[in-house]
Amino acid sequence: MPIIEVRNLSRNYEYYRKRPGIEGSLRGLFRREKLIAEAVKDVSFSIEEGELVGFLGPNGAGKTTTLKILSGILFPSAGDVRVLGHIPFRRQATYQKQFALVMGQKNQLWWDLPPRESFVLNKEIYEISDSDFKRSLDEFCELLDIGGILDVPVRKLSLGQRMKCELVTALIHRPKVLFLDEPTIGLDVVAQKNIRDFIKKYNDEKKTTIILTSHYMEDISRLCRRVIIIDLGKIIYDGPLEELVRRYAQHKLLIIYFSAGNVKIQDIERYGEVAAIETEKAVLRISRDRVKETASAVLSSNLPVDDILINEVEIDDVIRAIFSNTAAPRGGNGSLLPK
Amino acid sequence: MKIVTARHGFMLKSARRRGPNRKMMIASGMRKYWVIFKISWQKELEYRFNFFLGRLRNIIVMLLLYYVWYTVTKKSGKFAGYSQIELITYVFGINILRAIIFGAQSKQVASDINDGSFSAYLIMPINHFTRTFSAEFAQRSLSLVTALAEVILFSSFLKVNLIFQRDAAILALFSLSIALASVLYFLFSYAMSLLAFWSREAMGPRFLFDWFLEFASGAYFPIDILSPALASIFGILPFASIMYLPMQIYLGRTGVRGAWQGIALQSVWIVVFFPMVLWVWRRGLNKYTGEGI
Amino acid sequence: MEMIALIKKYIRIWKQLSSLAIGSSWSNRIDSAAYLAGKLIRFGFFLLLIISLFSFTDNLAGYSQYEVILFFLTFNLIDVSAQALFRGIYAFRADIQRGNFDFVLSKPVNPLFYSLSRMTDILDIIFLAPIIVLIVFVMGKLPKPPDTVHVFLYSVLIVAGMIIILGIHIISAGVAIWKIESENFIWLYREAMTIGRFPPEVYSPTVRLFFTFAVPILIAVAFPVKILLYALDWRWMMFTMLYAVAFFGFSLIVWKASLKVYSSASS
Numbered sequence: 001m002p003i004i005e006v007r008n009l010s011r012n013y014e015y016y017r018k019r020p021g022i023e024g025s026l027r028g029l030f031r032r033e034k035l036i037a038e039a040v041k042d043v044s045f046s047i048e049e050g051e052l053v054g055f056l057g058p059n060g061a062g063k064t065t066t067l068k069i070l071s072g073i074l075f076p077s078a079g080d081v082r083v084l085g086h087i088p089f090r091r092q093a094t095y096q097k098q099f100a101l102v103m104g105q106k107n108q109l110w111w112d113l114p115p116r117e118s119f120v121l122n123k124e125i126y127e128i129s130d131s132d133f134k135r136s137l138d139e140f141c142e143l144l145d146i147g148g149i150l151d152v153p154v155r156k157l158s159l160g161q162r163m164k165c166e167l168v169t170a171l172i173h174r175p176k177v178l179f180l181d182e183p184t185i186g187l188d189v190v191a192q193k194n195i196r197d198f199i200k201k202y203n204d205e206k207k208t209t210i211i212l213t214s215h216y217m218e219d220i221s222r223l224c225r226r227v228i229i230i231d232l233g234k235i236i237y238d239g240p241l242e243e244l245v246r247r248y249a250q251h252k253l254l255i256i257y258f259s260a261g262n263v264k265i266q267d268i269e270r271y272g273e274v275a276a277i278e279t280e281k282a283v284l285r286i287s288r289d290r291v292k293e294t295a296s297a298v299l300s301s302n303l304p305v306d307d308i309l310i311n312e313v314e315i316d317d318v319i320r321a322i323f324s325n326t327a328a329p330r331g332g333n334g335s336l337l338p339k
Numbered sequence: 340m341k342i343v344t345a346r347h348g349f350m351l352k353s354a355r356r357r358g359p360n361r362k363m364m365i366a367s368g369m370r371k372y373w374v375i376f377k378i379s380w381q382k383e384l385e386y387r388f389n390f391f392l393g394r395l396r397n398i399i400v401m402l403l404l405y406y407v408w409y410t411v412t413k414k415s416g417k418f419a420g421y422s423q424i425e426l427i428t429y430v431f432g433i434n435i436l437r438a439i440i441f442g443a444q445s446k447q448v449a450s451d452i453n454d455g456s457f458s459a460y461l462i463m464p465i466n467h468f469t470r471t472f473s474a475e476f477a478q479r480s481l482s483l484v485t486a487l488a489e490v491i492l493f494s495s496f497l498k499v500n501l502i503f504q505r506d507a508a509i510l511a512l513f514s515l516s517i518a519l520a521s522v523l524y525f526l527f528s529y530a531m532s533l534l535a536f537w538s539r540e541a542m543g544p545r546f547l548f549d550w551f552l553e554f555a556s557g558a559y560f561p562i563d564i565l566s567p568a569l570a571s572i573f574g575i576l577p578f579a580s581i582m583y584l585p586m587q588i589y590l591g592r593t594g595v596r597g598a599w600q601g602i603a604l605q606s607v608w609i610v611v612f613f614p615m616v617l618w619v620w621r622r623g624l625n626k627y628t629g630e631g632i
Numbered sequence: 633m634e635m636i637a638l639i640k641k642y643i644r645i646w647k648q649l650s651s652l653a654i655g656s657s658w659s660n661r662i663d664s665a666a667y668l669a670g671k672l673i674r675f676g677f678f679l680l681l682i683i684s685l686f687s688f689t690d691n692l693a694g695y696s697q698y699e700v701i702l703f704f705l706t707f708n709l710i711d712v713s714a715q716a717l718f719r720g721i722y723a724f725r726a727d728i729q730r731g732n733f734d735f736v737l738s739k740p741v742n743p744l745f746y747s748l749s750r751m752t753d754i755l756d757i758i759f760l761a762p763i764i765v766l767i768v769f770v771m772g773k774l775p776k777p778p779d780t781v782h783v784f785l786y787s788v789l790i791v792a793g794m795i796i797i798l799g800i801h802i803i804s805a806g807v808a809i810w811k812i813e814s815e816n817f818i819w820l821y822r823e824a825m826t827i828g829r830f831p832p833e834v835y836s837p838t839v840r841l842f843f844t845f846a847v848p849i850l851i852a853v854a855f856p857v858k859i860l861l862y863a864l865d866w867r868w869m870m871f872t873m874l875y876a877v878a879f880f881g882f883s884l885i886v887w888k889a890s891l892k893v894y895s896s897a898s899s
Contacts (some may be wrong), residue, residue: 013896071738075895089895093740101738109653110734112659117652122646125741231806381891396823402839403827410693410834413683419688550670554677564684 002046002072003177003209005245007081011040011065011233029062039065039268040086041233042079049176051198054214054241058269062233067179070211071101083177097126100170104182107154107166114151115165119172126173133172161189170274180212184219196222252291252310254284256298259306271298280306372473394485397434401493404430404559407479419564425590426561428502431490432586433558436485439479440521452535452627469621470527504589512598516585519605524581526609527552530616536623557583577608637889645741650752654667657754668755671712678704678829693833694811698773699861700831705767705830706824707853716757720750721801721818725808733809733894744887745803748798778860785869786860792876793852799876799883800848806883806890828853848879 011135017033039263047053055063059294068074069081072088072095081088086095109118123133141147149157154165163183170178180199184192202222203210220227220241227244229237229329237244253275256268261279268274268282271294276283291310299305400582404428412423421429494501504510531548535541553559555578562573562583573579587593593601657664668841682704695703711879727733738742771778778786804818824847832840832850844850857873858864 068734071893073734073737075892091737096738096740099738102733103731107737108732110656111650112656117648117655121645121648121652122739124641124648125739127641127740157831230683240873351706392820395820399823399826403830406835406839407685407830411689412716489708536663540666541662543660543663543670545666547666547670547673550674550677559677560681560684564688565680566687569680 003049004047005082007044007080009043010077012077024127038233043235049209052203052210052224054212054220054227057230061230067181099177100172100175101179104185109154111155116150120170136172160187178208178210252286255309256282256285257307258304260304401434427499429586435486438482440524513589516588516602520581524613526616530619533619533623536626554579580605646749649749653752654754673782693831696832698770702770703831704829704863706857708763710760710793712756716747716753717752717800720748721805724805782860786856791855792873795876795880796848796852799880802883803886806886809894811889
């Protein structure tokens with residue numbers, strides 16, 4: 001029995017368009033043009049207990065909208081959604097006590113006061129007993145090493161410390177389901193790693209079902225075995241991460257800068273797949289095991305090479321590659337076809 | 340703030356020698372403030388609900404005061420040395436003066452400082468004071484148009500007669516006092532906002548200042564209905580010259596001589612406060628940018 | 633049984649929210665003190681205006697000096713209490729803009745209760761003390777001092793008034809959701825409230841009608857005083873209480889509808 005079940009979910013919303021200039025403003029005072037956008041289009045998926053699923057997609061793809069619908073904050077325009085057997089937008093207390101939502105860069109901690117005070121507030125809201133509360137708090141203090149900052153006003157904490165406390169606020173009532181919307185955004189590398197390790201450990205130990213959205217490849221690759229990719233409101237991939245990685249992130253990018261502008265594409269093509277070419281720059285996609293030898297081959301050839309860079313393919317690039325026309329052929333509804 | 344130093348003066352002189360170029364330089368310099376004016380005007384209209392409600396708010400205060408004065412003058416047609424028409428003109432006149440003299444842009448400065456967006460002004464080739472003034476000008480122009488419409492609407496609706504001052508000398512002095520009052524208000528308001536350089540907490544003191552000003556400037560009631568002791572104290576404070584003085588001039592209650600005296604007082608206050616504001620600005624800027632620490 | 637447990641839960645939440653609000657006020661003590669000072673100045677100046685008016689006349693719209701002051705004090709009693717208890721609404725719009733309201737919706741707590749109670753103002757509660765003292769003092773100076781029954785009725789109508797004002801706050805919250813640009817709606821209420829500082833007879837009959845029934849300010853702040861002055865008959869009193877209940881019900885309907893709008897609009 002899946003914990004999260006989504007069938008044919010759709011979500012539209014309206015917005016207004018403003019015309020530029022003073023005339024536009026004056027006109028806008030009395031009549032404005034209403035437009036409709038489809039944030040989520042006919043999305044279906046199901047998630048079992050204990051899974052840690054990554055939601056990927058460019059900005060505005062519909063990830064946050066989907067999470068909000070699962071949290072009961074937004075109504076679906078069409079379709080069926082069930083989490084833990086409940087319909088989220090009914091906002092029943094029994095459902096709300098079993099899940100938690102964390103949004104990166106949005107805090108629910110009180111700014112001027114120590115995190116402990118916000119924890120106590122959640123304790124009362126979620127009706128946690130004093131003993132459960134103490135036990136959970138002690139556990140989190142150890143896991144996340146926040147014992148020392150419990151009584152420091154939130155505004156004096158670093159971004160990483162604040163994020164840790166946000167997580168504790170969300171988890172203090174031991175939810176069965178956790179929605180994480182960009183939890184590591186804006187954090188430094190060390191803080192990101194801490195949060196990541198914590199999420200992994202938490203998922204391992206408590207078998208909490210987690211949906212995670214992120215822009216960082218590291219987050220996804222370290223935590224998620226399964227990813228769902230959303231673009232323009234539709235799911236274009238739902239499957240194991242390995243599969244995705246095998247197809248796209250097994251490559252590195254070889255960026256060649258030329259000192260002369262007369263390099264022809266035929267001269268470069270023999271070294272590998274050309275991802276982009278401009279007058280004085282070419283980008284090749286080479287598989288990881290061959291990139292070094294290709295680089296030396298290019299350097300020792302008679303091409304007018306000025307500079308050469310070897311770059312990782314970012315998850316954003318993976319996605320961009322997926323979405324661009326030069327990448328894998330697509331099926332009728334935009335889904336990825338197997339190679 | 341531009342202090343014309345000897346060096347600067349020299350630059351201006353040589354610019355003059357360059358002829359038409361100087362005009363173009365000034366024109367392009369001025370153009371950016373015109374753009375700010377346009378954008379601010381648009382911003383006001385963008386938040387249309389906001390704007391309409393802001394006006395409605397002014398109307399309610401105007402009506403409240405109208406009714407109070409109307410009620411006390413119902414029987415005898417006069418009150419505390421004022422005729423009914425004078426009091427009602429006072430109330431409606433204040434509504435228009437508010438649009439000209441009170442502005443909101445200077446308050447924005449405080450939040451800009453506190454959230455750091457003030458830094459943008461330090462990098463851009465733009466004078467903060469002038470920029471604030473241009474944006475202010477836009478907002479006030481819009482408010483003035485609506486304030487006039489409100490007064491016309493309500494005076495015809497309530498069938499009131501207002502005093503129309505015809506004496507040219509008085510009108511001239513009235514206009515002068517309004518201009519000076521605007522400058523005085525702007526100085527105070529700007530200075531209050533600059534407190535944000537020192538404290539995150541700028542809203543509370545602003546609230547305190549605004550309400551004190553509402554009464555001390557005569558926006559709610561003419562200062563001279565207070566007991567003579569209080570009236571004389573408030574009379575000499577700079578705040579009374581922001582609203583009370585111009586209205587008294589308009590109503591003809593000061594006469595030409597009294598008007599000149601009032602204007603002189605306004606000027607004195609401006610001369611006193613201008614360097615103070617400048618000083619606060621410099622100190623604040625130092626603190627903000629970390630100089631002199 | 634379940635009801636009692638629920639009430640206890642909300643009392644505990646209210647206590648913790650208030651404690652957080654007080655903590656916040658304390659960390660922003662300059663701001664908080666300045667706000668209180670501003671309110672005191674406003675209070676003081678209006679009182680000064682009334683007293684000054686009466687140095688030139690002995691009658692304002694048929695009321696004597698202490699009667700007019702009583703209207704003013706009652707207005708303050710209700711207004712300040714509402715400010716103290718329902719101040720959360722003033723931060724509500726900012727919360728929605730920042731997306732923090734989403735958190736509130738995802739928790740097992742009534743979002744309206746939470747949003748209203750988020751910022752209990754301790755300084756306003758302190759401000760109530762001198763107001764109540766002044767009211768008692770002025771009651772003694774009235775031309776016809778009220779008996780216990782009428783003081784009781786006065787208190788009942790004050791409660792009714794609070795319920796009406798609460799309704800106004802709830803409607804403001806609803807509108808804040810509906811129109812994201814509506815910064816000024818709650819302030820419109822604040823400005824409209826100002827007409828309650830003076831006795832209703834100051835205004836023209838049309839204005840009086842409008843602010844009694846359409847925007848129920850006079851009914852909330854002036855009626856309690858009238859009953860104390862033996863100027864309100866029992867039928868109006870009954871009407872007021874019914875109106876309070878009906879208006880409150882209406883405000884809840886508006887809130888529910890707005891919540892629906894929120895959950896149908898993307899941020």
